[in-house]
Amino acid sequence: MQGTVDGFSYGLVTPLVAYLMACLGGALGLRCTTRSMLVARSWRAGWLALGSVAIASGIWTMHFIAMMGFTVKETPIHYDKPTTFASLGVAVVMVGIGIFIVGYRGATGTALFTGGTITGLGVASMHYLGMAGMRLNGNLEYNTLTVSASVVIAVVAATAALWAAGQVRGFLWSVGASLVMGLAVSGMHYTGMAALSVHLHGTTNSPGGDSAAALLAPMMIGPLVFLCLAGVVVMFDPLMVMGKPDWRPTEHRPGVPAHSTVQYVGRRPLPRAGRERGHRSSRAPQNR
DSSP states (O other): OBOOEESOTTTTHHHHHHHHHHHHHHHHHHHHHHHHTTSOHHHHHHHHHHHHHHHHHHHHHHHHHHHTTOEETTBOOEEOHHHHHHHHHHHHHHHHHHHHHHHHHOSSHHHHHHHHHHHHHHHHHHHHHHHHTEEOSEEEEEOHHHHHHHHHHHHHHHHHHHHHHHSOOOHHHHHHHHHHHHHHHHHHHHHHHHTEEEEEOSOOOOOSSEEHHHHHHHHTHHHHHHHHHHHHHHHTOHHHHHTOOSOOOOOOBTTBOOOOOOOOOSSOOOOHHHHHHHHHHHHSOOOO
16 A cells, blocks of 8 residues: 655745755855865864765755655654664765865866765765654655666765865855755755655554654754854854955975065166176276
């Protein structure tokens, strides 16, 4: 028996709020990633880590806010707590790997492709691992073609977002990129949900685990608080908001000592020939 699946039981409220959370996490993460490219290497890891957790928290929060509007009319839905936590961990680790690759190798060529692919697979893994944490009186079945499409959307969205992070520009640039990223991530989520069908069991036993309201609401407090703190960091760092570097790289070449630029003030120096004539005339004896 097929279950009646409804992903919009609260109307447009959950999709809209989920989209805004994805945009918030994307905007903060992209600005942190951009900032990492404008500082010395000793500070770069910290900014990249902050950006990784911000993006992963925004995507994870988006997913489970959207899932609060997901119902199967014939059976209640509960969630397994360890699997739900594991989905957040997978998102943080895989998004972090992709962002660190781009942060240290640059948002071009092989590094961008590798980092975007790993980040996109991390987003997709978080989604389907979170779905695996659902407990209901039935089996989840997926359409392979639609699942593949959702993974492609995630990879393309992640690659585009990392490319945008590598463009060291102003805050409005990252806002626009985060809006596109939020739309792509939400599209990936609902594409994956469109691939789902539920085959119900004949029993009426209550599934194990916690209900959506009892589990998801308290679990989202931590990521939401982190996103607020990351937002404070962005607001109080004008260099990160404006996208301007606060340091200038010093050029070091083997065998060439560092030197400062000398500014000549006053009369311009004589040509070499003039200096030689002046030197000979100063050494000539003066007869009186």
